[in-house]
Amino acid sequence: MFTGASQFAFVGVVGAGGSAWAGAATAVLLGTRNALYGLRLSSLLNVRGLRRVAASHFVIDETTAMAIARDDPAASRFAFWVTGLILLSLWNLGTLIGALATQVLPDPKALGLDAAPPAAFLALIAPRLRGREPIAIALGAAIVALAFLPFVPPGVPLLVVALLVGVIGLRPAR
Amino acid sequence: MIWAPLLVASVACYLIKLSGLSLPQRFLEDPRIQRTVPLLPVALLAALIAINSFSTGNHLVLDARAAALAVAGIAVLLRAPFLVVVAGGAATAALVRLL
Numbered sequence: 001m002f003t004g005a006s007q008f009a010f011v012g013v014v015g016a017g018g019s020a021w022a023g024a025a026t027a028v029l030l031g032t033r034n035a036l037y038g039l040r041l042s043s044l045l046n047v048r049g050l051r052r053v054a055a056s057h058f059v060i061d062e063t064t065a066m067a068i069a070r071d072d073p074a075a076s077r078f079a080f081w082v083t084g085l086i087l088l089s090l091w092n093l094g095t096l097i098g099a100l101a102t103q104v105l106p107d108p109k110a111l112g113l114d115a116a117p118p119a120a121f122l123a124l125i126a127p128r129l130r131g132r133e134p135i136a137i138a139l140g141a142a143i144v145a146l147a148f149l150p151f152v153p154p155g156v157p158l159l160v161v162a163l164l165v166g167v168i169g170l171r172p173a174r
Numbered sequence: 175m176i177w178a179p180l181l182v183a184s185v186a187c188y189l190i191k192l193s194g195l196s197l198p199q200r201f202l203e204d205p206r207i208q209r210t211v212p213l214l215p216v217a218l219l220a221a222l223i224a225i226n227s228f229s230t231g232n233h234l235v236l237d238a239r240a241a242a243l244a245v246a247g248i249a250v251l252l253r254a255p256f257l258v259v260v261a262g263g264a265a266t267a268a269l270v271r272l273l
Contacts, residue, residue, distance in 0.1 A: 002187075020179035021179045024180065031186070039197075052192070056194075115242030115264050115266065118222070118263065121219045122247060122263075133213075139220070145224050146225070149229050150234065
């Protein structure tokens, strides 16, 4: 899995006591936006066969942003591949360092590390909160999640939220 | 067992990306898909923030993490870099617990 928000979400759900399957479902739902990025990129990259198989792994927020910001297709392709390669290397290097570091850290809570994921999610969501609709959706989602939380198994409130977004978003246009 | 769900999610996340590069354009260009898919990350991230900040298991709680979220929020409003936001949140929770 190489798509940051999904990876954080999987850890966030499991860390909050949710089942790993609920974590997996949340991660996959968060990853659906990458399909829309692929749609934007497919005409720019024009990749087929094995190159498409490789390019798919790199379709994330950052590579899409870098690729569509360029004016000519050659620069777009260059930006996409270079951003992808650099991020893939450094991201996984950072993950490895983090995994090794937990073995020498005494108490994650004393360092406030349990407060790090929500702060990270906040930084991830901030650029998406432009306009009234996303802000309303975000507040509504937070309230619904907390309202369901005492009554259902951990992880399930997220699926309720996803279902509601589906119902609201996919309703026939008036 | 955590590896099976992790593996399934990883494969699914990859196939989503592959589908974006492979599916006929008109499927993903459906206005309802275009409207709904960008809302999913907003809603799910907001729900995750609420759950990870204000609950332990099945209980709603208000503790050091609320202060951490407030500080992270201020950092975001000040357009602080990602690492500053995350470290600021963690440091705040650690400090509040020390007091």
